[in-house]
Amino acid sequence: xxxxxxxxxxxxxxCAWSKEEDDAVMAKLAVVHERLARQxxxxxxxxLLPTTAATTLRKDRDPPxxxxxxxxxxxxxxxxFYVVDCGSLDEVLEIARELGAANPGGAYEIRPIGVFKPGSxxx
Amino acid sequence: MTDVSWIDxxxxxxxxxxxxxxxxxFRDLDMAEEAFQEACLRALKSWPKNGPPRDAAAWLIMVGKxxxxxxxxxxxxxxxxxxxxLISDLSDAEASTVERIDAADYRxxxxxxxxxxxxxxxPATQQIALALRIVSGLSTRQIARAFLVSDDAMEQRxxxxxxxxxxxNVPFEAPSxxxxxxxxxxxxxxxxxxxxxxxxxxxAEAGSRAALCDEAIRLxxxxxxxxxxxxxxxxxxxxxxxxxxxxxxxxxxxGSVVLLEEQDRQLWDRNxxxxxxxxxxxAVRHRRPGPYQIQAAIAALHAxxxxxxxxxxxxxxxxxxxxxxxxxxxxxxxxxxxxxxxxHGATAGLEMIEPLAGKLDGYFYFHGxxxxxxxxxxxxxxxxxxxxxAIALANTPAEAAHIxxxxxxxxxxxx
Numbered sequence: 001x002x003x004x005x006x007x008x009x010x011x012x013x014x015c016a017w018s019k020e021e022d023d024a025v026m027a028k029l030a031v032v033h034e035r036l037a038r039q040x041x042x043x044x045x046x047x048l049l050p051t052t053a054a055t056t057l058r059k060d061r062d063p064p065x066x067x068x069x070x071x072x073x074x075x076x077x078x079x080x081f082y083v084v085d086c087g088s089l090d091e092v093l094e095i096a097r098e099l100g101a102a103n104p105g106g107a108y109e110i111r112p113i114g115v116f117k118p119g120s121x122x123x
Numbered sequence: 124m125t126d127v128s129w130i131d132x133x134x135x136x137x138x139x140x141x142x143x144x145x146x147x148x149f150r151d152l153d154m155a156e157e158a159f160q161e162a163c164l165r166a167l168k169s170w171p172k173n174g175p176p177r178d179a180a181a182w183l184i185m186v187g188k189x190x191x192x193x194x195x196x197x198x199x200x201x202x203x204x205x206x207x208x209l210i211s212d213l214s215d216a217e218a219s220t221v222e223r224i225d226a227a228d229y230r231x232x233x234x235x236x237x238x239x240x241x242x243x244x245x246p247a248t249q250q251i252a253l254a255l256r257i258v259s260g261l262s263t264r265q266i267a268r269a270f271l272v273s274d275d276a277m278e279q280r281x282x283x284x285x286x287x288x289x290x291x292n293v294p295f296e297a298p299s300x301x302x303x304x305x306x307x308x309x310x311x312x313x314x315x316x317x318x319x320x321x322x323x324x325x326x327a328e329a330g331s332r333a334a335l336c337d338e339a340i341r342l343x344x345x346x347x348x349x350x351x352x353x354x355x356x357x358x359x360x361x362x363x364x365x366x367x368x369x370x371x372x373x374x375x376x377x378g379s380v381v382l383l384e385e386q387d388r389q390l391w392d393r394n395x396x397x398x399x400x401x402x403x404x405x406a407v408r409h410r411r412p413g414p415y416q417i418q419a420a421i422a423a424l425h426a427x428x429x430x431x432x433x434x435x436x437x438x439x440x441x442x443x444x445x446x447x448x449x450x451x452x453x454x455x456x457x458x459x460x461x462x463x464x465x466x467h468g469a470t471a472g473l474e475m476i477e478p479l480a481g482k483l484d485g486y487f488y489f490h491g492x493x494x495x496x497x498x499x500x501x502x503x504x505x506x507x508x509x510x511x512x513a514i515a516l517a518n519t520p521a522e523a524a525h526i527x528x529x530x531x532x533x534x535x536x537x538x
Contacts, residue, residue, distance in 0.1 A: 012136035015341055021128060049394065052347040052360065053401040068405060069351035089404030112401040114394040 002043065002121070006078065011051055033117070040121055046083070047115035055089060057108045059100030066093060071109035079106075083113070130170055134163055137180040138260050139345060143232035144184045145191070150295055152239070152257060152285055154191060159260075162187035230349040231297055237342070238306040240284075241313035242291050249284040251317045256281050259338050269320070269332050307350065311359050311415070314339050314346070318363050323519065336367050357406040358416035364399035365422035368392040380525040384431040396426045417446045436465035453482045453489075461492055469499040487516040491526055498533065507533055 017025070036042040051070035058065040082099070086092045089110070096108045138159065145155035162183040176182035240254040252270065255261045261269075267277035298306060321335030343360040350356050372386035381387075403419045421442050428434040443459030457476055464472025473496045476489065483489035494509035510530050517523035 010133075010136065012345070013132050015344055016132045016136040019337070021132065049398045049401065050344055052344045052351070052357075053398045053405070055405055066408070068357075069348075089401060089408070112397050114397065 015050060037120055043119040043121040044083070045115070045117040045119060046113055049112045049114045051111070053112050055093070055110045057093060057096045057100060057110065059096075059103075059107060060105050062104070064097055064100050070111070071107050073107070076106050083116070130167060130175075133170075133175055133179045134166060134183075135260065137183055139233050139236060139258055139342070140180040140229060141183040141187060142257065142260075143236035144180075144229070145187050146236055146239075147228075147232050147295060148188055149191060152288060156257060157194075158187035158191035159183065161190040165190070228297075231303070233345070233349060234298075234303065234306050234310065235293065235295070237310040237313070237346070239288050239291075239293050241309045242288055242293070243309075244287050244291065245284055247316050249280055249287075250313050251320055252277065252280050253284040253288070254313060254317060254342075255335070255338070258342065261338075265334075269335055307346075307353065307356065310346065311356060314342055315359060315363075315415075317342075318366075322366060333370065336363070336370070339363055340367060352409075354406040354409040354411050355413040355415045357402045358413065358419040361399040361402035361406065362415055362419040362422055364395045364402070365419065365426050368395035368399065368426065374521070378521070378524075379528065380521045382525070383425060384434075388429065391426070399423065400426065412445070412449075414446060414450050417442050417449070434465070436462050440466045453479045454486070457483065457486075457489055457492060460496075464496055464499075469496040472496045473500070485516060487513055487518060487522060490516065491522075491529075494526075494529060498529070503533060 014022075033042060033045065054070040056067045056069065056071045058067060084092060084095055086095065092110050096110060100108065141162065142155050142159045145158045146152065149155050149158065165186050166179075166183065170176075237254065237258060240257060241250045245253065248270070252266055255266045255269075256263065263278050263281060264274050266281075267274045270277065272280075294302075318336050318339035321332040321337075321339065340360070340363050343356070343363055347353075347356050347360050368391050369383070369386060371392070372388070372390035373381055375381050399419070400423055403416070403423045406416050406419070421439050424435050424439055424442075439462040440459060443455060443462055447455050447459060456479060460472040460475035463475055473493070476483075476493060476496075479489060490509045490513035494506045494513060497503075497506035497509060507530065510526050510533070513526045514523050514530075517526065
């Protein structure tokens with residue numbers, strides 16, 4: 001069985017970490033990552049950039065609405081996510097619109113990725 | 124991280140909101156600051172035992188407010204009464220402290236706190252010092268070190284700035300839309316100054332000053348969270364991120380400045396660049412270009428170029444042209460000339476800056492750029508004169524060292 005572990009934290013606090021503090025946390029995590037990778041248990045690992053860089057596509061209306069900032073509603077739940085490789089925000093929004101046309105309702109929150117490790121766990 | 128450092132990070136992240144709300148209650152910077160200090164002391168005692176509160180800022184506001192009220196009550200018993208307007212706000216404080224701070228209040232509180240630091244009467248250096256003291260909570264000693272002045276001198280500078288702000292009567296009611304956008308522009312300018320204060324430091328001071336760049340970025344992100352649809356705030360954040368991304372490549376092992384074109388682009392911070400590019404993309408979608416957006420677009424073109432020769436200098440020339448129309452200034456024209464020289468040759472650059480000679484005669488970069496154009500055109504004697512003039516005007520040892528390199532190149536016969 002595959003599981004996703006979603007990481008939540010107070011962004012204001014994490015953004016207030018110094019470079020050294022951030023590096024120290026990442027180094028400690030890397031130790032755990034390495035062991036999990038050796039055991040073949042680690043799939044993709046992603047660290048998202050701050051929510052200030054986020055854009056949200058509301059696809060519960062036609063045409064969908066592009067909103068600055070992260071997805072802020074609490075009455076909808078996180079059901080899945082995509083990782084796409086694009087040259088610009090406009091290109092991601094194009095993809096999101098296409099996906100949204102196939103599956104209207106709800107929203108897509110678009111977040112640039114800082115760290116991406118593809119991982120080695122067998123799919 | 125040790126126990127104390129997580130508390131530090133929480134206090135740092137809650138500080139702006141807490142001090143801003145306390146300033147709204149007490150309408151006095153010193154009182155707000157002291158109340159917050161007291162709340163921090165109590166947090167250091169209570170949080171390791173009880174764990175962090177769910178909403179750290181609300182906890183600090185409540186505790187800080189109560190502590191300050193106690194102090195006022197004690198003083199009232201011991202000495203002459205404080206002015207009535209200082210305490211008139213406090214009677215219903217107990218009841219309202221528990222209520223969560225309204226999102227709009229919170230936004231205007233923080234904007235006000237940042238805005239009182241950039242009162243137009245304050246010279247730029249006082250604005251930044253005050254913001255670092257009040258908003259960021261740096262100690263006077265830390266700020267003094269960053270500005271390379273004595274602790275006493277910095278203490279005086281901050282005290283004078285506070286006195287001016289107190290006299291300035293910043294209004295405390297909710298600002299109108301126009302006021303709000305004016306405040307936002309003033310705060311953005313101050314944050315850019317703060318960033319540049321760190322960015323223009325040489326390698327020797329880079330340690331104590333790099334923190335200023337980090338702090339400017341942190342405050343920009345904070346502002347952007349409060350005003351998520353303002354393209355100029357997105358763009359300013361992008362601009363700072365894209366410039367800061369080059370930090371590790373900006374100095375060589377001897378501490379000399381490495382020009383953009385000569386930097387090892389492998390050393391650029393890809394995360395900061397990704398964040399900056401995402402933000403400039405967001406800003407552009409609004410189709411409301413502003414000065415920060417154009418500058419960020421220029422920085423983005425540099426960041427997107429894998430190698431210096433991939434840089435789209437023609438586009439940069441056009442963007443500086445747009446900036447020139449929006450904010451005419453000889454310095455912008457000088458920057459445009461550098462791009463024009465890359466795109467169309469040194470003659471184009473030289474022609475563009477010749478009319479600026481009068482206005483920019485005392486400006487380091489003018490003579491540096493002029494020297495470089497002349498050198499490229501083989502006018503070596505004139506180049507030497509220009510470089511010597513630049514050295515005399517250098518603001519930092521790093522700038523002087525860079526020009527000296529150019530002079531060395533002139534001195535070697537194969538230059």
